[in-house]
Amino acid sequence: MDKIIFANSAVAGRVSIIIPTRRAERFIGDTLATIGMQTYPNWEVIVVEDGSQGATEQIVSSFAKRHPTNRVEYSRNDRSYGASFTRNLAFAKAAGEFVALLDSDDRWTPDHLQVSVDALESTGKDLVYSTVMFIADQTDMPLGTWGPCEGDLKDFPQSIFGRNFITPSSTVMRRQVLADVGPWNTKLIYCEDYEYWLRCIEAEKQFHWIGGCHCFYRKNHAGATTQKLCGTLEEVADVSVRFLNLPGMREKTSRRSASKAYAHAAEFHRRSNPAIDPSADFAHAATLLMKAWRLRPSHVDYPFMAAKVRIASWLRRTPRALVAPPSVLSAALDPTPVMTANASTSAKIAA
Numbered sequence: 001m002d003k004i005i006f007a008n009s010a011v012a013g014r015v016s017i018i019i020p021t022r023r024a025e026r027f028i029g030d031t032l033a034t035i036g037m038q039t040y041p042n043w044e045v046i047v048v049e050d051g052s053q054g055a056t057e058q059i060v061s062s063f064a065k066r067h068p069t070n071r072v073e074y075s076r077n078d079r080s081y082g083a084s085f086t087r088n089l090a091f092a093k094a095a096g097e098f099v100a101l102l103d104s105d106d107r108w109t110p111d112h113l114q115v116s117v118d119a120l121e122s123t124g125k126d127l128v129y130s131t132v133m134f135i136a137d138q139t140d141m142p143l144g145t146w147g148p149c150e151g152d153l154k155d156f157p158q159s160i161f162g163r164n165f166i167t168p169s170s171t172v173m174r175r176q177v178l179a180d181v182g183p184w185n186t187k188l189i190y191c192e193d194y195e196y197w198l199r200c201i202e203a204e205k206q207f208h209w210i211g212g213c214h215c216f217y218r219k220n221h222a223g224a225t226t227q228k229l230c231g232t233l234e235e236v237a238d239v240s241v242r243f244l245n246l247p248g249m250r251e252k253t254s255r256r257s258a259s260k261a262y263a264h265a266a267e268f269h270r271r272s273n274p275a276i277d278p279s280a281d282f283a284h285a286a287t288l289l290m291k292a293w294r295l296r297p298s299h300v301d302y303p304f305m306a307a308k309v310r311i312a313s314w315l316r317r318t319p320r321a322l323v324a325p326p327s328v329l330s331a332a333l334d335p336t337p338v339m340t341a342n343a344s345t346s347a348k349i350a351a
Contacts, residue, residue, distance in 0.1 A: 004088065004178050008095035015043045015113055015172065016096035020086040021104035025055040027218065028104045032063040035102075040113035044071035046090045047104075051080035056104075071095070084184040084192045091178050099175050105218045106132075106169040112214040116172035125208040127173040127200065129166045132215040143219060148209055157201045158249050162240050162257035164194040166207070170215040177205055190232040191239055198243045230268045231279030234288060237261035241295070255295050262292035263302065270309060283313040 017035060021028055028047075035045060047060050057074055064072035073093060077086060091099065098117060102108070112130070119128045131147025146167060152159040160166065181203050184192050200207070240258040244251055266288035272280035286309040293302035 002183060004091050004183050006091075006095075006175070006179070007093055010097045010175050011095050012097050013042050013117075014096035015040065015098045015100050015117065016094035016175070017043055017045045017100045017102055018087060018090040018094065019045065019047045019102050019104050020050060020083050020090060021047060021052075021056055022050040022080065022083075022086075023052045023054060024104035025059060028056055029059050029063075031102065031104055031107055032060070034107040034110070036063070036067060037110045038108070038113045039111050040117060043100075043113060044094075044096060045073070046093050047072075047074045048086045048090045049074070049076040050083065050086040051077045082186055082189075084186045084188065088183040088186070091183065094175060094178075097175060098172055099178060100172045101168040103169050107216040107218075108169075109214045109216075112170075113172070115210050115212075115214065119208055119210045120172065120174065123208050124206075126177050126205040127171060128208045128210050129171040130210050130212055130214040132167045132170050132217045133213050134219050135216050137218055140216075145213055146217070147213070153209060156207065157246065158253060160194075160197060160201075161243075161246075161249060161254050162236065162261045164191065164197065164236065166193070166197055167215060167217060168193045169217060181205065188235060188239070190228065190235045194236060195239045198239065198246065201246050201248070202243065204247060228277055228279040230265065230272050230277050230281070233261065233265035233268055234279075234284075237265050237288070237291070241291075259292045259295035259299070262288045262295070263299075266292065266305075266309075282316070283309070286310045286313070 019028070019031070024031075032045070035043065045060075045063075047056070049056050053076075057076065060072065060074040064074075075089070077089070087101075098120060100113060100116070115130075116128050119125070131145050133145055134143040135141065136143055146165060147170075148156070148159065148165045152163075152165060177200060181196070181199050185195050186192075188195055197207075237258055240254070240261055243249075244254045244258065246254075266285040268277075269281055269285040269288065274280045286306040289302045289306035289309065293299055293306070296302075
């Protein structure tokens, strides 16, 4: 994968805040406001809009005027290239010793950057992250938290395999990580962050959980990845298979996790309504179950379930008129000879 070519030398102590955005004028004002409230003053903001046109540029410009001592840069792609491509463009413009990730619909607590930089400097680790609070769109009502438990921390990095508890908007890293590991994968749609963490582990970068909840992650709006669970779960499984032999991990455990991820994705594809989750595809569940079985051949229930899905999928596509009625199907499966009406009459006459 290509290297990131930075346009500027790194400034000691500065945090480059990277915000890729698309059609986010409803959210980005609140997101920028939480940057303005940070207790850590040495930051810069780089916003790259992925082809959309709206009020975002004006909102960023207004924010820049309120913070004249901080660098605030806005640019826009000529068309949509995707989140990873847009994020990589912003990375190349980063001039900070540290890089903080922030999605345009998420927010931080005022001490997020201070706690993160302090942790990076005191521990010498490469990436730090916190737990996040899920909040509902429109109401900001808390929906729960997402992050590592005590067992996850003890069993890291194995614990992240198949269960990505590191949220980008809660993460601050050294710019050197980007220089060493490279840009984010532009071929992925849903879990490019998970793949990047695995690549960091492969490069033997060190992670540190800073404790507490420093990020608010917005859920349930139309652009949220969490609205496309089937596609997300499937991509998690696809990515996991590529990293079965990472340093510090147990291959057998990783294979089991990847197999479960495929089976989990299959279950969601099988049960989800495409009108609610546009990434759902009932028939595709069979393919995923077979992938799960190849990773764990002892699970003979997987190919059996795949066959059931294929039959059900065929029946869904077949017009009712072409499907034989139950009586005919029963007769076809019954080895006992069937006496027709004419044969019965002939038998009576013969008698």
